[in-house]
Amino acid sequence: MNVDVQLWSFVVAGLLVIIGLYAIAFMDNLVKKIIGVMLVGDGVNLVLITEGFKPGGIVPIISEKLFSSGAVGDFANDAAYSLPFALVLTNIVIGASTLAVLLGISIKLYQHYRSLSVAHIFQEDDA
Amino acid sequence: MIIEIAILFVIVASSILALVQRDLMRAVIIIGFQGLGLALLYQRLLAADVAITQAILGSALIPGLMAITVLKTRRYQE
């Protein structure tokens, strides 16, 4: 069976972004909204990773053995494009720190309102 | 090929399943599987270094933080 992994990864990335946006817009529970933010970030990360992927390529980590065997040229030809991977690494860490701050804020809000429902928390702001 | 398709399916299914749970602790555990699936997928897509980070953060640290939040607040969605 021959399936285009790259294409389906893009599709799944799009699905993750859509699911995340749905959760942010329509889910009432705060933890689920936060999961939605995480899913949007994951979807974008997957887009970047899939861009760097090269079908039939090798992992872009160079080793001493490659140098000594003189296969550096082959490495340059076969290796996946590693710039997007570096970007994803940064974004994963940023996403995790945003998530931690969000979770801390939601604990604080729960202690005040005794509820995780966004409709309840923002109730008095309905003018 | 079939492995990647299975992983992709697990990722989508677990993100949807996590969002429909009323028990938030169960949702957090399921989202851990999504993180793990993403890590495996990154490995299959030749991003080994990202896969390590994602495996630690996505399947342990983030679900852990969320579990702490759920323990400190309420377990069932009102």
Add this chain to the structure above:
Amino acid sequence: MNSELIPLMVVFPLISAILLNLMHGKDRAVRVYGTLAMVVVIAVPLLAVYGNHLFGAHPAIDTPAETGIALGRINLAIEYSFGFLQRALIFLLAAIATFAVLSHTSNEKRASGVYLSMVMLSIAAVSAVVMANDIFNMFVFLEILTISQAAMVVAKGDIGGYKAALKYLIFGGVAGGAILLGIALLLGTFGVLNITDLGNALSGNTKSPIVLTAVGLLVIGWLFESGLFPFHTIKSHIYSSAKADVAALLQTETKIVLVAIAIILLRLFGGLSNMSAVMVGLSVITLAFGSVMALVQTDFRRLLAFAAVGQAGLVGIGLSLGTPDGIAASIFHAVNDALAMSLLFVTVFVIYEGAKTTEFSRLGGLLTKAPRLAFLQIIGIMAVSGVPPFNAYQSEYRLIGAAFQAGYPELGVVIILGTIVTFVALMKGFFLTFLKESTAVAAIGRPQLSNALPLVTFATMVILALVCLGIGLHPGPLYDRFADVAITLTMGV
């Protein structure tokens, strides 16, 4: 040789943030180090010479033929460029941030290291966004900026701040995702992240749907970071939930980031008429809603917050026109408005400290208690709303001229209307606070506003008022150089 100082503008605040965070709890150390660090933060942009800094000193190389990147040379290093515009914006930021730090260390009983480290983090982030010639570096620091701004709002400690920060971070996550997706699409198409290279690769190549999607996503990110239309309620909620010195810092940062990202968008996609139309439209809507919503508020801080958002729309109009006059006038207006709005936020901060409230129903008759404050606030109101001797007059009338010249006379009328509405709203606030007869203030304990004015706060207000007046009387030195910047910017398009 001083161009070695360029990375210091980002690196020094970052290191200070870490150190201040570690010092938290040691009151004296935090105070002394915080104050000294601000001296460095102010001095570095003045001492550094103009130029580019390449991180890791990787030079540009000839593009290898088989990579498929259609450029002669590509830049390998992350590049920071520093010119007059960057120096002006970073110095403005450093000045307002110094006030926030000094007012914290002199007014609070215990200086908080964590709070100061968040201020430092936001200084580093804004400096990097202003200087970065690398689109991913811009994204990283925008995310850091979002987190640190939310943390500064939370630092006030009441529940409204937490709510505002939650909303800000959730939609910040969405907008950040949009920016990164746009960057990912551009990276996948052209293979480069350096803005100069990307601009060269893009020239005359902007019609493909992928590039247009990327432009739309980047514009959405710009709207969030600068608080334009759909995000204006979130931005105003943030401003009004923060302490007033933080609010002054936040709105300065917002206007600087607005200018910085808009300039990046113009450098990349300057000729795209779709983008300019979308940006003008949303800026006009922001101006209308921001200034009209300011009129109907019942709280002075919320009034100011909406007025600040409306003024951001004004800045956005000129930038999205894309003509040299419009860009120069907009940058000039961003600087002027950041100064004058900071003055207003500080005066309201003093009222809040004295009266413990800014609700109009509980304020009134403060003119006899605080004549100096009333005088400074009326200067701020006149400066914001473009009354002749002050600075915003100079930039607003140039902005109107630019709108007429670009062939949008109705935009000129919209700008005049928005200015009038802002003036009316602020005068309403002034009247209800200082002039209206009220017995309510007596009930909440007569504030000794005039005597209790802390020296740092009073000095800041006087300095800001004098700077507003000075720029208003001599706009030439600043505006002419902004005009040069705008001309070089639009030349490549």
Add this chain to the structure above:
Amino acid sequence: MRSLYDTLHETLKSRGGTHIGGGFTAEYMLLAFFPLAFVALLRGLDSLTSAVLAILVTALVAFSLPLVKKVSRENSDHFAIAAFYIAIVMGLVLFLMVGGF
């Protein structure tokens, strides 16, 4: 037939004491802003479409007087309202960029 002024006055009064002056100014300013903003935004379109849209907007404005009450409700701090407008504008921006005018 009651005058528009009375209707406005009553609606604004129901919101509390000090806002009547500000409310009136805001109302008239909104009435001035809407046509101007639409002239600025729709000038790129051909005359027939812009005429139809102008009539639609005029009708919308006329039937939703007083505007200031609705506008201030739609600009409140509630999460759901912010999410609604953000979703609409995100869709609109992408549509306008990719689909063109």
